[in-house]
Amino acid sequence: MDYDVLAIIEGYAQGYFLMATEDESLQWYSSSDRTLIPLDARFRYPKSLQRVLNSDKFTVAINRDFKAVVKGxxxxENTWISKELQEIYWALYLNGWAYSFETWLGDELAGGILGIAIGGMFIGESMFYRIPDGSKVAMVKLVEKLRSRSFVLFDAQMMNPHLERFGAYQVADLEYQRLLKQSLQRQCGLI
Known part of the structure; x- marks a missing residue:
């Protein structure tokens, strides 16, 4: 199926995000309180993770196996990433908008984060792990990468306990719109 990639990117650039409903139809969503991952000193992670990071147990890659990250x-059991949404992510990937930030243990995919990069904004769509700490290491390394590329915003959309451990916080829509506008004025690039 052909998708209007630019119309989809325009939706994300206005602060909306796609999710599949129970019947697998796609809907645009927004939230009055948006969850952000800090790209400054507020970012934190469990101290036990520092040993894993120091061990260089995992290697990090971008887009080494995009489809496997989407599938992961x-x-x-309950997913909002329908088959159609997987196809949309693939179309966005082929057009240079969607990325997978991955951790590997040798030749085995350990975990990853799926997201969309627009200007100076990274929209984290989802994350997963197959090997303990795989997604946590991906989060730390992704934040380091976004900082090094001068990204303004890491939008995680909705809060959960896992994200709170990394210092995720919520902002009201007015502040989100200000940061969104600022991020769209940049061209940061992940690769």
Whole structure:
């Protein structure tokens, strides 16, 4: 199926995000309180993770196996990543908008984060792990990468306990729109 990639990117650039409903139809969503991952000193992670990071147990890659990351993110009992949304992510990937930030243990995919990069904004769509700490290491390394590329915003959309451990916080829509506008004025690039 052909998708209007630019119309989809325009939706994300206005602060909306796509999710599949129970009947697998796609809907645009927004939230009055948006969850952000800090790209400054507020970012934190469990101290036990520092040993894993110091061990260089995992290697990090971008887009080494995009489809496997999408599949890993969708592989849960209740998923909002329908088959159609997986196809949309693939179309966005082919057009240079969607990325998978991955951790590897040798030749085995350990975990990853699926997201969309627009200007100076990274929209984290989902994350998963197959090997303990795989997604946590991906999060730390992704934040380091976004900082090094001068990204303004890491939008995680909705809060959950896992994200709170990394210092995720919520902002009201007015602040989100200000940061969104600022991020769209940049061209940061992940690769």
């Amino acid at each position: 993110c969708a592989n849960r």
